[in-house]
Amino acid sequence: MDQVRIGRFIAEMRKKQNLTQRQFADILGISDKTVSKWECGNGMPELSFMQPVCNILQIDLNELFSGEKLTDADYKMKAEENMMALIREAEKGKKNIVGGRVLGCADHVKLSVSEAHKANTEFWSTIGSEFLGATALPSWGAFFPSEERLKILGELSGKRVLEIACGNGRSLEYVANLCAAELWGLDISASQIARSRSFLESQGMDARLVCSPMEDECGLPTEYFDLVYSVFGIGWTTDLDQTFRRIHTYLKKDGTFVFGWSHPIHKCVSVENGRLVFSNSYFNEEWYCADMSDKKIMLSNRMMSTYINALSNNGFLVEKLIEETDREKAHASDNDFGRKALMLPTVFVIKARKL
Ligand SMILES: C[S@@+](CC[C@H](N)C(=O)[O-])C[C@H]1O[C@@H](n2cnc3c(N)ncnc32)[C@H](O)[C@@H]1O
Incomplete structure (x- = not known):
C-alpha cells in the first residue's frame, strides 16, 4: 500500500x-x-x-x-x-515487539487510561514477570551493558532514592547494597508492592512503598530525592509528560533521573528467517492492546524524540543517552534476539538532571 x-x-x-x-x-x-x-x-x-x-x-x-x-x-x-x-x-x-518477543496479535486501540491501568495491573499482578521477564539492577536489559560497568547511577552512599515501577523489589535491594540512605518504591500493582515488601523485609531492608499509577498524585514528598530511577518502568505510563512533571517535583534541585526502556527502533524490526525486517513504522505511537496468554497489556511505542522532548519540556537536562549492545553477551546468545542486538540497540538508558 x-x-x-x-x-x-x-x-x-x-x-x-x-x-x-x-x-x-x-x-x-x-x-x-x-x-x-x-x-x-x-x-x-x-x-x-x-x-x-x-x-x-x-x-x-x-x-x-x-x-x-x-x-x-x-x-x-x-x-x-x-x-x-x-x-x-x-x-x-499485527506484529508488535514487546521485550524479546514478537506478538502476533496486537490491535491498535484508542487509549483509555482506566482500561490501560486495569489491564496492566492485572498482567503484572499475575503473569507479568514470568511472561515478559523481570529486569532488575544491575541489569538494564538483555544485551545491554550492566550497571556494574556503566555506573550511571553514580555514588549512592547516603542518598535518598526512589524507584518508579519497582516491581518485585530486586533493584531496590541493589541500591540498598550501594548504601543508599533511604529506599522508596512506587508501583501500580498492590501484588508487586507486596512482593517487594516481603522480599526486602526478608533481606532485612527497610523501604517505603507506595501503590499508585506513576502518573497520579500519590503523596510522595517533593524536593526530597537525590535520585529517581526506573528499570523497564517508564514506558508503562499513559502520560509521559505528567509522569516526568511529577518526577521533577520529587527530586531535589540538581537531582538525577535515570531510566531505561526498550529502544524504539527495536520495536520496528523483526527477525524473519534469520533476516532483519523493518516491520513497524518508527513514527507509529498509537496505543495497542496485545494478548499475553490469558491476560492483556496496553502500551504504545514512543519515539526517542518523544522521551527527550518530554524531559526537556518538564525541566530536565539530558546528560547522557546510552544506546549500546554488550556484544560479548549478544554473540554468546546464539538466538534471533541476540543477532538483532548486534545490529541495533534493543534498550536505551537516559540520565537527566533536574534544572
Ligand atoms: C517490567 S516491570 C519493572 C519493574 C522491575 N524493574 C522488574 O523488571 O520487575 C514493570 C512494572 O511497572 C508497573 N507498572 C505498570 N504500569 C504502571 C503505572 N502506570 N504506574 C506505576 N507502575 C506501573 C508494573 O506493575 C510492573 O511492576
Missing part, C-alpha cells in the same frame, strides 16, 4: 471538492492534523473513516487504495492488487 501516493490522491480529491483540510476534518469530526498526516503519507484513515472519506471525495474504496481514479479497464486488476496489499498490511500491523 503506497501511503504517500494515497495521501497525495486524498489531497488532490479534497481540493477538487473545494475543501480545506480543516473543512474536510470538520465533516469527519477529526482534527486537521490527522488529515495532514494522511496527506503527507504518514498514516491511513482508520477503518471506520474509509467509507466516509470516499463519500466526501466522491471516489470508491478501490480508488482510495490505488491512489488514483480508475477506468473500467483497470478496475478489476487494481481490486486484486489492493486486496493482496491489504492482507499483507494486516499481517504487518
